[in-house]
Amino acid sequence: MRRIAAGLVGLAALMGAGGAMAQGARPDQLAFREIYKELVETNTTLSAGSCTEAAAKMGARLKAAGFADADIHLLTPADHPKEGSLVAVLKGSNPKAGAVLLLGHLDVVEARREDWTRDPFVLVEEDGYFYGRGTADMKGLDAIWVDTLIRLKQAKTPPKRTLKMALTCGEETAEAFNGANWHVQNHRELIAADFVLNEGGGGRLKADGTRDLLSVQVGEKAAQNYKLTVTNPGGHSSRPRPDNAIYQLAEALLKVRAHVFPTMLTETTRIGFEARAKHDDAVGRALKRLLADPADLEAARVASTDVNVNSILHTNCVTTRLDAGHANNALPQRATAVVNCRIIPGETVEGTRETLEKVIGDPQVKVETIPPVRPIAVSPPLDPAVVGPMRALAEKHFPGVALIPSMSSGATDGRYFGPAKIPVYGVPGIFGDPDGNGAHGLNERIRVRSLYDGRDYLFDLVKVYVGAK
Known part of the structure; x- marks a missing residue:
């Protein structure tokens, strides 16, 4: 639930002004767009969709990019056959350096075709925006994580630090089942990391459409x-x-x-x-x-x-x-x-x-x-080793925009990592409209340029954390 519904300081995943149409995109952006499109067009609602299908599709993309079967884990609870998840591991060259986990949820809030202007499960690019259920919350970030793993895997030199990714199900409907919690309880070694990069941060626009603030989420209600x-x-x-x-x-x-x-x-x-x-x-x-x-x-x-x-x-x-x-x-x-x-x-x-x-x-x-009683999220420390690169790269990608810590008013899967004592940070980088971009509502959207700019920022950020060239 992204967090896009965050407070002023608990900022939503928001985005910057402008819009780049597909025909003006770089080749690497078009490759990313195909990952994004496949995710948006795979229905992952609780009522009629399947996270298991979306996880399998992303696993297939990783395998095609050169990941070994042993590093692609498609996990589905026996009693929740449509709520499967994907965990992927890109091994670092230094096994003592620890790991970083990229976390995302595949499931989306329900969307009825008769209520929407466009089909919610068809990615539509129009007037500088991507439209569709999950475009903002949070298949854009999911696609960035998959794309990041692929690009780093195909680089000539492996990263020094191990990079993991967990795309789970049930964040939007945790009362039914929550995959992040299931992994922490049943597959903790697989998702163990020094820290987690998650949704919940972002950026905010001013009324005139210019960028105002960037936020790193370091806590949530x-x-x-x-x-x-x-x-x-x-x-x-x-x-x-x-x-x-x-x-x-x-x-x-x-x-x-x-x-x-x-x-x-x-x-x-x-x-x-x-x-x-x-x-x-x-x-x-x-x-x-x-x-x-x-x-x-x-x-x-x-x-x-x-x-x-x-x-x-x-x-x-x-x-x-x-x-x-x-x-x-x-x-x-x-x-x-x-x-x-x-x-x-x-x-x-x-x-x-x-x-x-x-x-x-x-x-x-x-x-x-009403059960379940969810764990209270543990606010992580403002670790300079984590926040420092965020701030330095923000100066490069978004000069003059202040980066501040935030507490999200919306809940994320980060709360389930408290018992595992793994700090979770909601990443900055994706700016959005002041109205929340229709997340959880009608005609959800995100600006094309914002998503592409956020992808560039987050790729550079992950490279710093894992020591990739």
Whole structure:
């Protein structure tokens, strides 16, 4: 879930202005485009798609590029035949140098053809954009990882450090199955690395389309769902009674909507908010006050009017699903809702559930934590050996654009690597539109030039990490 839905400091994977049409692309970009096209046009939704098919296609590309069968691992859980994954290994010349893991998810959010302007599973290049489900979240980065392995494999000199890639399934529907978690629990040696490069970072455009900021993700909020339930004897609709399950649930949800969790500043968000506070506008001035006094409720209210700031200022809970009643002519016997919470580091899943109960203040509204309870992401250190090359190459590829650490408001598969004590960084490099590029929504898109520019930056970055020429 990419993260494209990140906060101002937890930036989405965003992109730069301009657009290069296919006919103006370099030969190496056209080769990359074919990988990208194959991924986008392979349906990997939970309902009708197959990550296993997409993983096999990428494995075939690696084999054609010279990878040995022993270095291509197509893994599929027996009870999830369509949710397979691909792990590939490019061995370094120095076995003592450790490894770097490129992580991506193959699955995408559902997309209905009747709702979209274009077929969501056909890559369309139009007016400087690539359109299609997964173009931004996150098959562009998946294609960059595959392309990077192929280019390094075909180089004359192998890298000094081992490079691994894991393309897994289930990031968007972790409640059904999550491949990254499955690998950490069952194939840890295969994906072991000194650090992981993942989605979650990116860049942001200004309103005029020029590049504003780059972000490296060094932390994320925890996603957790809660089920609210009200039950009632019900009865005939001709004999209404005051204790209606739907009304009772609706009142509880309005209380959830009105509640504002307290401001929680982390080391990462402080750095980002300090940058945003330099803007001489209402939000910038409010953030300046809030940095001095996190308990300033009025400053928090004004700062939260920026949806990006609000998304990482504190824990957020929002109702996402409703289900009630059993017949048009009957009083409801049951009403349920799902509340999705994005929990800020420092708070807990159970503590958030208790807060919801307290806010609702009605013992007849049952609040349950919906499994699975996901691990809380561990924020990695701002390691100069990792962040330094990101900053140096950003100066080369995107001169004058500041690089800042970020905390993502959206969850990624990075959270599953905490138990393995492997730090995860969301990479910068791909800039995007302020509206989030339609990720998880209709007519998802990404600018052609942005994807190509991000590919160039990320290839150079990986080369530095693995000591490739």
